[in-house]
Amino acid sequence: MRTRWIVRMTSAAGPMALVCGLMAGTLFLPVLATAKVRVVATLPTLGSVAREIGGERVDVEVLAAPGEDPHFVDARPNLILSLNRADALVVNGLELEAGWLPPLLQSARNGKVQAGAPGFLDASSVVSRLDVPGGPVDRAQGDIHPGGNPHFLYEATSVARVAAAVADLLSRVDPAGAPIYATRGAALVARLDAVGRDAAARVAALPAPRRQVVAYHKSVAYLVRWLGLAEVATIEPRPGIPPDPGHVAKVLSTMKATGANVILQEVYYPRSTSETLARLTGARLVVLPGGAEFDKGESASDHVKEIADLVIRALGSE
Numbered sequence: 023m024r025t026r027w028i029v030r031m032t033s034a035a036g037p038m039a040l041v042c043g044l045m046a047g048t049l050f051l052p053v054l055a056t057a058k059v060r061v062v063a064t065l066p067t068l069g070s071v072a073r074e075i076g077g078e079r080v081d082v083e084v085l086a087a088p089g090e091d092p093h094f095v096d097a098r099p100n101l102i103l104s105l106n107r108a109d110a111l112v113v114n115g116l117e118l119e120a121g122w123l124p125p126l127l128q129s130a131r132n133g134k135v136q137a138g139a140p141g142f143l144d145a146s147s148v149v150s151r152l153d154v155p156g157g158p159v160d161r162a163q164g165d166i167h168p169g170g171n172p173h174f175l176y177e178a179t180s181v182a183r184v185a186a187a188v189a190d191l192l193s194r195v196d197p198a199g200a201p202i203y204a205t206r207g208a209a210l211v212a213r214l215d216a217v218g219r220d221a222a223a224r225v226a227a228l229p230a231p232r233r234q235v236v237a238y239h240k241s242v243a244y245l246v247r248w249l250g251l252a253e254v255a256t257i258e259p260r261p262g263i264p265p266d267p268g269h270v271a272k273v274l275s276t277m278k279a280t281g282a283n284v285i286l287q288e289v290y291y292p293r294s295t296s297e298t299l300a301r302l303t304g305a306r307l308v309v310l311p312g313g314a315e316f317d318k319g320e321s322a323s324d325h326v327k328e329i330a331d332l333v334i335r336a337l338g339s340e
């Protein structure tokens with residue numbers, strides 16, 4: 023279904039190429055080329071997962087620019103074109119992209135990648151969710167996600183589950199490649215599991231007071247679960263609401279009372295409050311990359327390992 027004949031050699035490349043091709047004997051047999059499966063991922067880490075599993079069979083595009091806040095991606099019109107041509111779409115889900123993806127997806131008019139279609143994967147559907155609100159949700163609580171905390175791509179086990187689901191997704195849209203996707207998917211899952219076990223063991227070797235962290239946003243919950251950390255305070259008073267002086271004073275006294283010595287925040291959040299708290303308490307500020315460096319070819323397992331290494335180094339240093 024996704025094969026096409028290569029005929030460009032005679033028309034576009036000109037007679038010399040034809041002669042060379044004849045001399046090499048390649049034109050006596052029709053050359054079957056496999057058109058690549060077009061995969062779109064909303065976020066860089068999801069893109070890295072798809073690329074690692076799809077390998078040569080896929081072309082992966084990522085909608086969020088590197089370092090862009092996934093809550094507020096700039097909905098550039100060219101993203102509609104990417105979605106229009108896609109064979110498969112991987113989204114984070116849990117409404118992380120609710121502010122920008124739905125209108126793009128609607129404008130793309132591509133039935134293959136709409137929610138519920140075989141080419142659509144909501145990554146959050148396969149992870150074990152945290153912070154699922156018990157009661158009704160309203161905006162006064164801040165940017166609360168009704169289905170649970172959407173920031174699971176910082177956790178090795180969650181990314182491993184997503185990797186397995188991406189392998190299934192690619193097999194659905196490109197059944198001929200299923201054995202390859204299964205093999206590469208299993209290999210990625212194994213790498214992520216190894217990263218997960220290793221990092222958790224390193225943190226477990228630290229004394230409990232060294233495992234305490236303060237987060238800027240409610241985005242480290244899964245990292246906290248993975249590494250066995252304790253999040254003693256959050257600098258945002260409510261998710262998505264910038265810190266106010268009264269709340270910052272509370273965070274400061276919590277840090278002093280607990281001895282929490284590490285502040286975690288993503289690269290896309292303003293740093294001044296975190297820096298002030300770090301200065302007043304002697305804590306270390308760790309600025310985490312928002313996602314894998316997809317454009318530079320970084321793998322999802324290297325990205326997750328980098329996150330863990332940054333955190334563990336800060337927790338462990340004097």
Ligand SMILES: [Zn+2]
Pocket residue numbers: 093173239240241261
């Ligand atoms: Zn969030």
